[in-house]
Amino acid sequence: MCLVEPCATHAEVLFPLIELLRSDYDVHVIAPRRLLDLDLLTTTRHLFTAWPLEKEYAATRWKGFAGLVAKYRDIRRIVREAPPDFILFNSTYRRFERLLIALLLRRYPKGQIIHEFQHCLRWGGHWLYDRFDLNLVISEQVYEYVHGHHPEFAGLDYILPIFFDGFLQAAGNGRHPHNGNGVVKLGVFGSIDAWRRNYRGLLDAVSATAAPGTDPRYEIFLVGKAPSWLKEEVRERESAALVRTFDDFVPFKQMFDLVNEVDLVLFLIDSSVSNAQFYNRYKITGTSVLMKAFNKAAACSTEFLVDEILAGRCFYYEGADLQSLLASINEGRLSSGDIADRLRSSADPAGMGFAEQREKLAALVGQARRNRAKHSKR
Secondary structure: OEEEOOOOOOHHHHHHHHHHHOOOOOOEEEEEHHHHOOHHHHOOHHHOEEEEEOOOOOOOOOOHHHHHHHHHHHHHHHHHHOOOOOEEEOOOOOHHHHHHHHHHOOOOOEEEEOOEHHHHHOOOHHHHHOOOOEEEEOOHHHHHHHHHHOOOOOOOEEOOOOOOHHHHHHHOOOOOOOOOOOOEEEEEEOOOOOOOOOHHHHHHHHHHHOOOOOOOOEEEEEEEEOOHHHHHHHHHOOOOOOEEEEOOOOOHHHHHHHHHHOOEEEOOOOOOOOOOOOEOOOEOOHHHHHHHHHOOEEEEEOOOOOOHHHHHHEEEEOOOOHHHHHHHHHOOOOOHHHHHHHHHHOOOOOOOOHHHHHHHHHHHHHHHHHHHHHHHHO
16 A cells, blocks of 8 residues: 655644554555654654655746656656555645646556545546545545535545554653643644634634733643744733743644643634635544544534534534633633533544444455456456
8 A cells, every 4th residue: 555645744644544554555655754754654654664755846836837747756656666556645636736646647546535625626626536546535524515515526435534543652642630720721733824713813812811800711722833923913912821832843742742631622713714614514624633533622613514423522602702712711611620521421423433444444445446457457
């Protein structure tokens, strides 16, 4: 099995795929060197064979096409060195990239993880979709939406890449006991971009609920490399005592420790976020993955379409009214005990276990390989 990650992204999806496939396949991973150098993949290097893409391919507007061609030619060269039974691409976005895959790797059985299905709806998207023997999304919610609204995309299925045990054991990850001081810890995880989440709305809510003379009962961790505008706003609002930011990329070991430590994760998505229309319809937010992988509770806006199987683990606020959420914590109406009770009372969804997902992925790949072999004989 050859797993290909053309970009230096989505290691948190790539590693669970390794975990799910390694008992059935000898797993090889083609990815940029800087992705393979992340702790999630260096700590677990014994589980797969790494094939690093060493070059920094041009990504400017005018040189981008040439850089993409060079990248996929290098991927084809590596594939030819160790011909796989199946190739699974972890990230394919641009139509030109998928066209290159269709042309340069047309003889190989292959599949793709579709992270943003809305790209398949554009001109030529359906034809490119059909060039893959297996098409997967990574959310049952996204699968149900696409299946119901775009049934012309036959054969679409989903897999849940939510398993990190191999890394957690190797890295010595552990759960952190709470200090018992009544403070509720909130975490926002992922790349920090204003178009992804309503960070400014959160900072406005902090300013409103942490005025002089108040006694805030919360701490907030914004886990991701903080851009200069965010750090400047935290300083200007004098919120550094309540809002922790990070100057550099947060290693997975540290991030997973923080996921375990916080009481509540925040989706931080509402109608003010430009990408909100796509979440849990055509794409998934990493917060859903963390909730499933680490059994966490969350707070979310009523304007966000949360996964149905996670709805019972969520606390809700109207629209972008994060101030009401923080006020409820300050006033004792939402405590760490309430959050723990919500988790205990929410049933574990069926079909999310490692064994079930491993068997499902193996069956999907096996069927795709058989379909390709049958087609080749015609």
